[in-house]
Amino acid sequence: MSIDIHEYLAEFDDIPGTRVYTAKRARQGYWMNQFAMSLMKAENRERWKADERAYIDEWPMSEAQKQAILDRDYNRCLDLGGNIYFLAKVFSTDGLSFLQAVGTMTGMTPEDYQAMMIAGGRSPQGVRSIREKR
Amino acid sequence: MSIDIHEYLAEFDDIPGTRVYTAKRARQGYWMNQFAMSLMKAENRERWKADERAYIDEWPMSEAQKQAILDRDYNRCLDLGGNIYFLAKVFSTDGLSFLQAVGTMTGMTPEDYQAMMIAGGRSPQGVRSIREKR
Amino acid sequence: MARITAGVATSHVPAIGAAMDLVKTAEPYWQPVFAGYDWSRRWIAQEKPDVVILVYNDHASAFDMKIIPTFAIGCGERYKPADEGWGPRPVPDVEGHADLAWHIAQSLILDEFDMTIINEMDVDHGLTVPMSLMFGQPEQWPSKVIPLAVNVVTYPPPSGNRCWLLGEAIARAVESFPEDLNVQVWGTGGMSHQLQGPRAGLINKEWDNRFLNLMSDDDGEALRAISHIEYLRETGSEGIEMVMWLIMRGALGKKVRPLHRHYHVLASNTAVGHLVLEPVS
Amino acid sequence: MARITAGVATSHVPAIGAAMDLVKTAEPYWQPVFAGYDWSRRWIAQEKPDVVILVYNDHASAFDMKIIPTFAIGCGERYKPADEGWGPRPVPDVEGHADLAWHIAQSLILDEFDMTIINEMDVDHGLTVPMSLMFGQPEQWPSKVIPLAVNVVTYPPPSGNRCWLLGEAIARAVESFPEDLNVQVWGTGGMSHQLQGPRAGLINKEWDNRFLNLMSDDDGEALRAISHIEYLRETGSEGIEMVMWLIMRGALGKKVRPLHRHYHVLASNTAVGHLVLEPVS
Numbered sequence: 113m114s115i116d117i118h119e120y121l122a123e124f125d126d127i128p129g130t131r132v133y134t135a136k137r138a139r140q141g142y143w144m145n146q147f148a149m150s151l152m153k154a155e156n157r158e159r160w161k162a163d164e165r166a167y168i169d170e171w172p173m174s175e176a177q178k179q180a181i182l183d184r185d186y187n188r189c190l191d192l193g194g195n196i197y198f199l200a201k202v203f204s205t206d207g208l209s210f211l212q213a214v215g216t217m218t219g220m221t222p223e224d225y226q227a228m229m230i231a232g233g234r235s236p237q238g239v240r241s242i243r244e245k246r
Numbered sequence: 247m248s249i250d251i252h253e254y255l256a257e258f259d260d261i262p263g264t265r266v267y268t269a270k271r272a273r274q275g276y277w278m279n280q281f282a283m284s285l286m287k288a289e290n291r292e293r294w295k296a297d298e299r300a301y302i303d304e305w306p307m308s309e310a311q312k313q314a315i316l317d318r319d320y321n322r323c324l325d326l327g328g329n330i331y332f333l334a335k336v337f338s339t340d341g342l343s344f345l346q347a348v349g350t351m352t353g354m355t356p357e358d359y360q361a362m363m364i365a366g367g368r369s370p371q372g373v374r375s376i377r378e379k380r
Numbered sequence: 381m382a383r384i385t386a387g388v389a390t391s392h393v394p395a396i397g398a399a400m401d402l403v404k405t406a407e408p409y410w411q412p413v414f415a416g417y418d419w420s421r422r423w424i425a426q427e428k429p430d431v432v433i434l435v436y437n438d439h440a441s442a443f444d445m446k447i448i449p450t451f452a453i454g455c456g457e458r459y460k461p462a463d464e465g466w467g468p469r470p471v472p473d474v475e476g477h478a479d480l481a482w483h484i485a486q487s488l489i490l491d492e493f494d495m496t497i498i499n500e501m502d503v504d505h506g507l508t509v510p511m512s513l514m515f516g517q518p519e520q521w522p523s524k525v526i527p528l529a530v531n532v533v534t535y536p537p538p539s540g541n542r543c544w545l546l547g548e549a550i551a552r553a554v555e556s557f558p559e560d561l562n563v564q565v566w567g568t569g570g571m572s573h574q575l576q577g578p579r580a581g582l583i584n585k586e587w588d589n590r591f592l593n594l595m596s597d598d599d600g601e602a603l604r605a606i607s608h609i610e611y612l613r614e615t616g617s618e619g620i621e622m623v624m625w626l627i628m629r630g631a632l633g634k635k636v637r638p639l640h641r642h643y644h645v646l647a648s649n650t651a652v653g654h655l656v657l658e659p660v661s
Numbered sequence: 662m663a664r665i666t667a668g669v670a671t672s673h674v675p676a677i678g679a680a681m682d683l684v685k686t687a688e689p690y691w692q693p694v695f696a697g698y699d700w701s702r703r704w705i706a707q708e709k710p711d712v713v714i715l716v717y718n719d720h721a722s723a724f725d726m727k728i729i730p731t732f733a734i735g736c737g738e739r740y741k742p743a744d745e746g747w748g749p750r751p752v753p754d755v756e757g758h759a760d761l762a763w764h765i766a767q768s769l770i771l772d773e774f775d776m777t778i779i780n781e782m783d784v785d786h787g788l789t790v791p792m793s794l795m796f797g798q799p800e801q802w803p804s805k806v807i808p809l810a811v812n813v814v815t816y817p818p819p820s821g822n823r824c825w826l827l828g829e830a831i832a833r834a835v836e837s838f839p840e841d842l843n844v845q846v847w848g849t850g851g852m853s854h855q856l857q858g859p860r861a862g863l864i865n866k867e868w869d870n871r872f873l874n875l876m877s878d879d880d881g882e883a884l885r886a887i888s889h890i891e892y893l894r895e896t897g898s899e900g901i902e903m904v905m906w907l908i909m910r911g912a913l914g915k916k917v918r919p920l921h922r923h924y925h926v927l928a929s930n931t932a933v934g935h936l937v938l939e940p941v942s
């Protein structure tokens with residue numbers, strides 16, 4: 113096999129509204145994701161719920177990353193290197209389902225997102241490639 | 247490649263005075279090795295030195311495994327699934343070097359083992375294969 | 381001699397597990413999801429596999445960012461359901477089959493697959509939801525399980541071709557295990573779904589059904605050639621999980637007979653796909 | 662473009678590290694061990710590699726029995742010396758090269774090597790003793806390091822052939838990294854030694870020297886074909902570490918020029934072997 117890694121990675125930027133979790137993102141979001149992962153322990157969830165700011169300040173994250181988490185701004189979290197499966201520990205702790213949390217990233221109201229999904233989901237038509245407009 | 251795993255493993259029993267750390271041994275010695283590994287932490291070494299029996303009793307090991315460790319009988323440890331790199335944490339905690347600890351497994355006196363090693367080590371002649379006597 | 385008798389593919393959506401745990405399966409939303417597994421539950425009750433080699437991905441549960449194995453095989457005696465942020469699922473512990481797992485791990489490494497051996501880990505919805513779908517809610521799981529965790533979270537995941545080759549190597553390894561065991565291989569995850577960003581909610585019925593056709597067919601070449609970027613563009617960012625189906629398909633050999641097929645849009649954010657395949661020798 | 666400019670092979674005996682840390686290198690027992698590295702230290706001071714891809718094995722330090730990766734690549738920013746039971750070695754922290762390491766990791770996975778990515782770990786004598794041998798005792802290591810840990814403790818380790826192929830793939834990956842970097846690959850461990858059982862103390866000069874000849878030669882085929890059982894019978898139970906030299910050798914390409922060779926029996930329980938090789942294109 114000889115896939116060119118640079119071409120391989122470059123194509124990921126051509127997908128509309130999607131952040132692929134590459135090395136670059138994994139490195140940027142390292143501690144944000146490790147923070148999120150810590151919420152798998154019930155005792156950490158308690159401490160987090162009791163004082164979110166104090167808990168998050170224990171982690172070596174940028175202020176922007178901390179704020180994105182505190183705001184539950186998941187698109188911003190993704191931009192700053194978050195990965196959805198790690199971030200899931202945050203919204204699960206909030207008692208949100210994947211359906212509820214995922215909808216917040218689409219710019220749609222929760223009702224509109226749910227309605228779209230019940231109607232069969234978002235069509236791939238037009239959101240496959242920015243460059244090729246298909 | 248199509249190496250037969252059964253033949254591959256069977257050959258290991260044909261080497262004189264040697265225990266190859268196969269799955270079978272790894273499974274048998276799992277907790278003995280994990281116990282040994284715990285001595286990489288200074289605080290565990292302190293607890294171990296203060297009361298070996300109490301410390302080892304915290305681990306789900308067989309009595310035979312515990313006794314072999316307490317006796318520093320490293321051949322017996324190997325027979326019961328120990329691996330030398332894990333066991334090294336035990337003799338390092340005792341302040342023994344690899345040269346000193348390894349010698350204890352040969353049936354030679356420390357002086358004789360050291361002398362053999364300084365003279366160039368053990369010859370492979372006659373200890374390559376039990377079956378083929380070479 | 382151990383034998384691979386069947387392959388199962390299924391989505392592993394966490395909400396499906398929650399629907400079962402919270403007794404919502406009869407609700408109109410969930411009923412058609414579960415209806416497609418009725419046949420499979422009857423079938424597997426007769427088949428009684430001794431061991432399931434369960435290919436899944438860990439969703440940041442057992443593995444954090446410190447360590448990311450491409451292929452990890454569970455050689456332990458038992459695994460607990462992971463706490464994914466809302467407490468562990470109320471399902472039985474998963475019993476491993478350490479003898480067969482170690483045999484496969486050793487064989488795969490000799491066969492030049494660079495496996496990571498795991499002796500202790502918790503298993504998340506990726507593994508337990510397929511168990512619940514296929515076995516329902518027993519006191520104890522009726523089959524032993526060998527977890528095979530594939531990295532599909534941090535890029536790059538293994539290629540589809542590499543997954544297929546791993547499946548073939550697993551088949552060789554199972555065949556050389558002396559004990560007479562009925563072994564199934566399950567590939568889980570998918571089908572189309574995207575859980576992140578403004579494009580979230582993507583579903584591609586046409587593509588998914590083409591994939592189900594190819595999986596049920598005797599020609600694996602087209603499946604092996606699907607690139608990561610195609611999964612991403614066509615099936616959403618999480619559709620990449622379908623590479624794991626190829627491990628199962630590769631393990632069945634060239635010719636297969638489809639026994640059962642189910643496709644339903646949707647559960648939570650995900651198109652649910654399910655296949656039962658039999659190897660034809 | 663990054664370039665692999667040389668390969669280094671060396672034993673990594675813990676007692677060698679201790680001899681340096683405890684200032685015993687001038688003692689008659691140790692003097693001939695270190696004498697063979699004088700040339701190499703002068704050479705590397707001129708070469709000034711930016712990055713060393715350091716192939717070694719973890720000796721139950723970073724990895725316990727819970728998880729056993731066959732090939733693990735360190736993609737972190739820095740690594741501390743491990744506490745192996747007598748406190749960490751008094752050597753500087755090892756600085757990683759995360760950019761190149763992630764590039765190699767990604768490339769290898771696309772190239773169908775099933776790598777485990779490691780972001781945090783301590784590094785034991787397997788990695789730090791070669792650093793000390795080659796660089797002496799500086800305040801800070803002059804090169805960055807990409808640790809590549811190979812399982813040679815729990816059987817089976819990867820085959821010699823697989824190690825060679827990994828080396829070739831590493832070379833392809835380094836070549837496709839855009840930054841101009843002087844990269845060396847080091848293979849460590851060996852040569853003949855057995856640290857366990859009644860056969861402990863085995864040393865095989867003839868075999869070791871044949872291996873050094875083959876390593877310095879243009880024909881890798883004979884090296885790739887050496888089986889695990891041959892290493893075990895001929896070079897002692899720990900001689901298997903020499904499979905790691907093949908990763909280095911594979912990375913250098915078909916033709917090599919030997920620049921330096923050193924062989925000394927013995928240090929502690931181990932035959933010390935050392936080679937410096939240059940790729941010939």
Ligand SMILES: [Fe+3]
Pocket residue numbers: 392437439506569570621
């Ligand atoms: Fe999933």
Ligand SMILES: [Fe+3]
Pocket residue numbers: 673718720787850851902
């Ligand atoms: Fe070593």
